[in-house]
Amino acid sequence: MTRQELFDQIQRKRSYLCIGLDTDIKKIPPHLLQLEDPIFEFNRQIIEATSDLCVAYKPNIAFYEAHGPKGWVSLARTLEVIPKDIFTIADAKRGDIGNTSELYARAFFDQLTFDSLTVAPYMGVDSVTPFLQFPNKWVILLALTSNPGHDDFQMLSVVSEGKSYFMFEKVIQNSQAWATADNMMYVIGATRHDYIERVREIAPDHFLLVPGVGAQGGDLGEVSRYGMNKQCGLLVNSARQIIYASQGEDFAEKARAAALAVQQEMDRYLNEYLPR
Helix, strand or coil, X not given: CCHHHHHHHHHHHCCCEEEEECCCCCCCCHHHCCCCCHHHHHHHHHHHHHCCCCCEEEEECHHHHCCCHHHHHHHHHHHHHCCCCCEEEEEEEECCCHHHHHHHHHXXXXXXXXXXXXXXXXXXXXXXXXXXXXXXXXEEXXXXXXXXXXXXXXXXXXXXXXXXXXXXXXXXXXXXXXXXXXXXXXEECCCCHHHHHHHHHHXXXXXXXXXXXXXXXXXXXXHHHHHCECCECEEEEECHHHHCCCCCCCHHHHHHHHHHHHHHHHHHHHHHHCCC
């Protein structure tokens, strides 16, 4: 999917919602557990109920890897039922020396056919560039995460050419020499709008994948106000508040209602900051 195609979908659906398929076997409705593949069935019903309201799905790979081979089957089956015009993100946070990264890329781009993959940048350029060799695929680079421990490294002060930067700012600045806004995005946590402003000064054109809205305390209004660019430039992720909106047999219906509420709010912000 190209950047223009993603923007077209955002305009058509009036949404920049990414739904996280962080499917925990301990949290899905109990009536599904009697099925042969409860994780897939949960995902299938969530997707069917919400696919007209979101522009991306983001399975967190750990929730599938934890089940061994059966989990990989559930993940592959899930990908098969996601409509082809919806952007898919493998939230795997890979990143290793070059030949290992190439194999990770082949796994997620060739075998599982994801559109994009989250990648950790802290081993440097040679650990990231193998993921960028695949046409029409995206790297989503971890820059500023929303977990409390992000202070440990991402907020360290770095001095370069007489100027002081946060480490996450230097990551964004340097990585723009590796790729363009047409095949690289950044993970930017939603919990501090002032940092989103700083990111937009460094990377005005790139899409940002923004976790932390909702259950983690991030505010969609502030993210939209400070993060939106001329092509929206945002994929705002929500998982728990949508997929676990109900533990009953009505879980898909309640997930749709939760997703619709987010989509309607996004429509208002698109009208305010990016008129038709």
